[in-house]
Amino acid sequence: MECNGGVHNVTQDDVLLIAQPHTSSETIMTTVVLPLIAVLGVLSNGAFIFVVSRLPHMRTPTNYYLVSLAVADIMDVCAGVGDKLLLFLSSPISPDEAGYGGPAGCMLANFITNTSYFTTLFLITLVSLEKFYAVCHPMRVARGQAGRRAVRAITCAGMVAVLLSLTFLPTCGVKIEFCLQWPQGSDHASSPSTVITYSPPYDWMSTYTRLCRTFPFFATLVANFVFYIRIIRALGRQVAAMESHGQANVGAGPHARNMVARMLVVTGTAYFVLLAPLEVTQLCFLIGYFRGHVYVLDEHQASILFQVVRILSYINSASNPFIYGVINRKYREAYKLALRCKQQ
Template sequence: MDFSFLNWTVANGSGHFIQHGQLFGTFNLSCDTLVFVETEEEVEQYMYSPMEKIVNTYILPIIMAIGLLSNIAFLFVVARVHRMRTVVNVYLVSLAFADILFLGAAMGQEIAHFASSPIAKDQGNINFGCFIVIYVVSYIAFFTSEFLVTAVAFERFYAVCRPMKVFVGNADPWNASKLVVLSWVVAAILAGTTVPSQCRTVVYCMMWPTMELEATLPATMTAYLSVSEAVFRYASFIQTFPFFVAMAVNSVLFVRVMRAMNDRLGVIGRQAAGVRKNLEVRNQIARMLVINGVIFFLLMAPFQTLSLYWFVRRLTGHTRYQSNKQFEGFLLFSHLLTYCNSAINPIIYNVANSRYRRAFYEAFSVTCGSRCRSDPSAQGEAGKKDRRAIFATCSSMKTTNGSMRSAMKSIDRLTTEESRA
């Protein structure tokens, strides 16, 4: 992902002479802007900091490797273990694809920038066309992740809190797939509308303070900037506003789901032990998805908060980027959290849910064979047990017979799916 609020605001036009932020004259140069760097302290401001070098050399490649391997492994598990092909996993598979795209595009670009130029914000290692493709792919993956996490939250909310009503995305895998496709399409449209925020190519001619630096450092630096301030503000708004809306909506849904699960267990506590066990399995799946959603927003919040802060500053007329060590440190930290978010989802599934752990073990076992195939009779029995749990819950809550029949019909598919997960 390109973090566009870091674009520098400088004088534009062919051959401007800039020194200490002031325009002194115009020269016939092949670059767009001439920048004089007069002291070693100024040189350091353009270079990667020691911490950034450590992060780009060691930490980012490790996160990228873990993220790609874990998400690919999850896709392999769903493909090989038939009982993992549930409605919930339709969303999680798509989320894994989005994470793979984000890691490959955004993090791959970050590592490539570091390897190709010692100047921290030099984007000249790739041409404009490739840069835009990477930018769009990164933002499509970013928006899609938001939509899918929210869709999963609604799916769990209706499954746990409103079992008599069927959420459009949990009726069956086909409907869930249509909702997933819609999420990708909307994400692509939103990402496409932000492209003008990266469409102006500016080449800076760097005049270093010594001949030694002139010989070792790049003579030019390229940046892809917004075509206008209004376009930049729009792109920042599209990036930040949907995130905070989604975070607020998901927070409400998560609280409602957790409360409903606790209330339901309290009612079932007076029923048979087997019924309670099946309900606990259902709750374990819901709890895993809630944990996954909470971690998603916690890891994304620092960068989005920073983006919101910069967006507000631009609205109030502070259009020049002011660098300082504290700001740069927080920015680097928020980048790492964003990348970690795309790497850890399959790890969360395994830590939070024993059935997902068992599925991973079976998928990578050399003796997988028939164990990886679905067992219709076992699934049917599990579905019956789970429906008895819901029947007991609704009966204890004094649901009418007519409503009960409606509830049983609407959740028949859901209970079978969850018994397989």
């Protein structure tokens, strides 16, 4: 195949630096592990959505947020895993992005994954904020229209996520095609002779995308940590007040509220723990970029690290419904009722 103008020619000495065939570990991760996580994520989050829609008593403001979070998690795991699987199946070369079919396909894939990511990030924070008001300012919640407020907050979170994701579209604006000259007689002689990648028109755009992902993550991490501390302290004060009046075992309402608060704290903590490795890795590469492209890991080590941290982020998308059922008896009973097709 001849390479015409507009194509970057890669000599035999440099071809293995530009293109690498898929490794066995990458093949297993992409074709087995990630699809299994995606299926699990769709089933678990789909089951939670079904339960809330099936049982009227489960349609609470908190569950409005959690259902929206389940939808965002389904989008995130399906888009992320689907993107990786599409590129893997479309070419035997690791960095080849020909499977997108053009800049529009690359933009669409990035838009969906980034929108679901930001939406999930904002919803986790809104869930914590809603529980903060429910525990620390119950009268304020009672006087307001919690359901409508939740719908408005969810809509705003989605709109902000969409706007942020739209700013990422130029990162796929430039199509770069490499013409590869594989060494004669090597095992790669039958591999594709071209590799296509999509890049931003300016270098600063790559830095912007990393900053735009990491800054909201750490900002919401701090905000959620503050909410959790306030919630735990408020619950402690309530228990102490009940004990001082000899009412420590009276009333199922405070106990149920405490269980929900505990579930939300654990859910939020699990989310940030599973996602933190990916964002910390992004931050480290950003620091390396500002240091003049000085990195601790080489490209092969970085590739393995990204595979591991991405798996953790996808596990997060499938784990929330399991956390609900393990921690909170109310949710376990709701699953049983819905699956037995009985109305409450």
